[in-house]
Amino acid sequence: MRSYRPLHDGWTLTAVSRDAGVAGVPATVPGCVHTDLLAAGLIEDPYLDDNETRLAWIGRTGWIYETRFSWTADGHERTDLVCEGLDTAATVILNDVRIAETANQHRSHRFPVRHLLREGDNTLTVLFESPYAYAEARRAALGGRPGPYAEPYPFIRKMACNFGWDWGPTLVTSGIWRPIGLESWSGARLAGVRPLVTMEGADGRVEVHVTVDRVTEDPLTVTAEVAGVPGAPDVTxxxxxxxxxRRGVLTLTVPEPERWWPRGYGAQPRYDLTVRLDEAAAKTAAKAVTEAVTEAVTEAVTEAVTEAVTEAVVTAAGTLGTVTRKIGFRSVRLDRTDGAFTLRVNDVPVFVRGVNWIPDDCFPNRVTRERLAGRFEQALDTGVNLLRVWGGGLYESEDFYDLADERGLMVWQDFPFACAAYPEEEPFRSEVEAEARQNVARLAHRPSLVLWCGNNENLEGHADWGWQEELGGRSWGSGFYYDLLPSIVAELDPTRPYWPGSPYSGAPDLPPNDPASGTIHIWDVWNREDYTRYAAYAPRFVAEFGFQGPPAYATLRRAVSGELVPDAPLVLHHQKAVDGSGKLLRGLGEHLPRPGTFDEWHYLTQLNQARAVAFGIERFRGLAPHCMGTIVWQLNDCWPVISWAAVDGDGRRKPLWYTLRRVYADRLLSVQGDVVAVVNDSAEAWRGELELVRHSLDGEPLAKETVAVEVTPRSVTRVEVPAAAGTPGDPARELLAVRLGEVRTVAFFAEDTRVALPEAAYDARAEPVQGGYRVTVTARTLLRELALFPDRLDPAASVDDMLVTLLPGESAVFHVATGRDLDPAELTGFPVLRCVNEARR
Structure with missing residues (x-):
């Protein structure tokens, strides 16, 4: 028996320093200081212009959250204050009595408070120390640690990217960021329910580990039930x-449940697991009543009556609590044969088509289930099957993992350590252990979670970034990654693999970023090398790689009030990478012309981002099964910024998103030099005549060859390009078109800057249709990478496709979704309709 009362109303926010001039401001809980100050009109939107720079004082200020609430004795024996998320160094005070001090954003806390509650009015205060003051004091005590930024994030258990990143602003938050409330209970309560779900042959196995808190020492009964398995009775x-x-284990064998599969491999059935805690006396009484009822009624109604009476008696006589979980049956293991890194789900090897996930907002309380569902849909629509939750962020919300379970998106979960050496001394070690235990237990039942990973790039940093000399023997986190975290996973969640970090080659004494084994990150491309260098790699698994591009025009226009030119100070403020603007331009190389205007810069750098990532993915998918996964950096952004994301900070799809949809499709044709990689990551064989046609740029066929191919499911066939089709007479004036069934790709024999692209000529018309416009473009000349940017006219408008190459006489149809009336002439003209070979304006 329990009751829960949220404490989300009536909060006020006050700065500890009177100089800040903030006192008694209405506060939203869950929330944070920044969003409260923004709602009160006391600060400008930190995402716009360079407002961020004037808000650094918030992270260097202490803050007081306070609320008053009325309480009346409710007849329960215990009442706990449950704090699901305090960000971060907090002192909790109830009625002027200090309850506890906390210092970890990544965990929840529970405090017994019944003895402090008063009949009538009560006051709850949460005092947050400045995150900077807390972290800097511990850095001073323990000695500095190397990392990419001067910020002290390794010294506080808080979302690291709050302190700024090469794609994120420095907005250091404080606040009650997850729910807070009072839970009252009597006798005992289910304090922990940890189902471990596996497969044993065709049957499912659920091992339910329960922990109870108790006031009474009377015997208790715990019952577990799995319901809804087709063709099988409920299993109890x-x-x-x-x-x-206080602890118990229940084991259930479920006969032949339907298995949970990643997207593209099968369905995602889930079943209800119910765990109930009862007073043992209630169960005994229920049994007695059941036996009596069985004797008194006919056999035909015994089962239904027995069930109803038992439930009524147990509930009346002492049901103490019920916990439900949605579980899915599947197995997952990591195949490391000969240096491989292959995820096998239900013993089927899965090629990972992944994207890295960062916190979707600097203020996570604004990330709703609806918003997450939209992001997940954007990922799924590109063919993505895995999200890697990056180590500079958070253990995500229940909504996040529930949506992943529901939609078949696998989750690779980093523990929150990123790009720096971390101290292992107290109090950090105990905090890390507590957060890891809590979150591993919280997520152990999730079928979507396929891997725990110790950290992001810390092993590489220690080995290759010069940390060892700077550390001088001080701790740096190895004890976490090689000892503490794997032991916790082995104890609490042995159903899935643990990997010490990424990149990592499989043993502490091996170079961490060795392509021949384990996982690698590829960052010489973007930082130094042309993207064609991806072709020099033959990795087993690429867990990070990417290329920058600006956000959508409407996003950048909203974020920057001044002139939109690439080197404008306000534009540069939304470019956080070191020499990011220079790398964008140098990255064009000989692939694309140098931009002379903002419109050219915006289109060409977005296009180059898409091409660079596509080149890498095509290369690595073509190597399967030697390479068994790519995880692009990154899917999403947390604010409007020039970055590596496919979906920008306002949720708009960049050209990269449309390219991901092509190169992450189940079936892919990729021209790689004198070979065509025919990639079939579907459940059906792909067979037919592979047609290879060499064209002149005016569309005339110059040579045609066909090759019969049959590509078995989940495999790759590499076909040599016949010499007649693959040997151009004039590389600047010819191209190769390759088709198999409905899939076509076009490859050029020279870079665009050396191709004699004709001046663009086409017929275009826009027609109103329900929900927007249909735009039809018919090419009179070759049109290279045709794109449509309707957000130039309506910030809410979007288009269903882009980056389409047309040969003369071919047509493409685009569907523009908008709620406005648009001028058809503007919709089919510059700068909305673009292609590489367009006439310069």
Whole structure:
């Protein structure tokens, strides 16, 4: 028996320093200081212009959250204050009594407070120390640690990217960021329910580990039930906890459940697991009533009546609590044969088509389930099957993992350590252990979670970034990654693999970023090398790689009030990478012309981002099964910024998104030099005549060859390009078109800057249709990478496709979604309709 009362109303926010001039401001809980100050009109939007720079004082200020609430004795024996998320160094005070001090954003806390509650008015205060003051004091005590930024994030258990990143602003938050409330209970309560779900042959196995808090020392009964398995009765198990006993394990064998699969491999069935805690006396009474009822009624109604009466008796006589979980049956393991890094789900090898996930907002309380569902849909629509939750962020919300379970998106979960050496001394070690235990137990039942990873790039940093000399023997986190975290996963979640970090080659004494084994990150491309260098790699698994491009025009226009030119100070403020603007331009190389205007810069750098990532993915998918995964950096942004994301900070799809949809499709044709990689990552064979046609740029066929191919499911066939089709007479004036069934790709024999692209000529018309416009473009000349940017006219408008190459006489149809009336002439003209070979304006 329990009751819960949220404490989300009536909060005020006050700065500890009177100089800040903030006192008694209405506060939203869950929330944070920044969003409260923004709602009160006391600060400008930190995402716009360079407002961020004038808000650094917030992270260097202490803050007081306070609320008053009325309480009346409710008849329960215990009342706990449950804090699901305090960000970060907090002192909790109830009615002027200091309850506790906390210092970890990544965990929840529970404090017994019944003895402090008063009949009538009560005051709850949460005092947050400045995150900077807390972290800097611990850095001074322990000695500095190397990392990419001067910020002290390794010294506080808080979302690291709050302190700024090469794609994110420095907005150091404080606040009650997850729910807070009072839970009252009597007798005992289910304090922990940790189902471990596996497969044993065709049957499912659920091992439910339960922990109870108890006031009474009377015997207890725990019952677990899995319901809804087609063709099978509900499966139940029961364990009795003797007087004073607090832990128990229940094992259920579920006959032949349907398996949970990643997207593209099967369905995602889930079943209801219900765990109930009862007073043992209630169960005994229920059994007695059941036996009596069985004797008194006919056999035909015994089962239904027995069930109803048992439930009524147990509930009336002492049901203490019920916990439900949605579980899915599947197995997952990591195949490391000969240096491989292959995820096998239900013993089927899965090629990972992944994207890295960062916190979707600097203020996570604004990330709703609806917003997450939209992001997940954007990922799924590109063919993505895995999200890597990056180590500079968070353990995500229940909504996040529930949506992943529901939609078949696998989750690779980093523990939150990123790009720096971390101290292992107290109090950090105990905090890390507590957060890891809590979150591993919280997520152990999730079928979508396929891997725990110790950190992001810390092993590489220690080995290759000069850390060892700077550390001088001080701790740097190795004890976490090689000892503490794997031991916790082995104890609490042995159903899935653990990997010490990424990149990592499989052993501490191996170079971490060795392509021949384990996982690698590729950052010489973007930082130094042309993107064609991806072709020099033959990795086993690429967990990070990417290329920058600006956000959508409407996003950048909203974020920057001044002139939109690439080197304008306000534009540069939304470019956080070191020499990011220079790398964008140098990255064009000989692939694309140098931009002379903002419109050219915006289109060409977005296009180059898409091409660079596509080149890498095509290369690595073509190497399967030697390479068994790519995880692009990154899917999303947390604010409007020039970055590596496919979906920008306002949720708009960049050209990269449309390219991901092509290169992450189940079936892909990729021209790689004198070979065509025919990639079939579907469940059906792909067979037919592979047609290879060499054209002149005016569309005339110069040579045609066909090759019969049959590509088995989940495999790759590499076909040599016949010499007649693959040997151009004039590389600047010819191209190769390759088709198999409905899939076509076009490859050029020279870079665009050396191709004699004709001046663009086409017929275009825009027609109103329900929900927007249909735009039809018919090419009179070759049109290279045709794109449509309707957000130039309506910030809410979007288009269903882009980056389409047309040969003369071919047509493309684009569907523009908008709620406005648009001028058809503007919709089919510059700068909305673009292609590489367009006439310069």
């Amino acid at each position: 198990a029961e364990v009795r906890l003797a007087a004073g006993e």
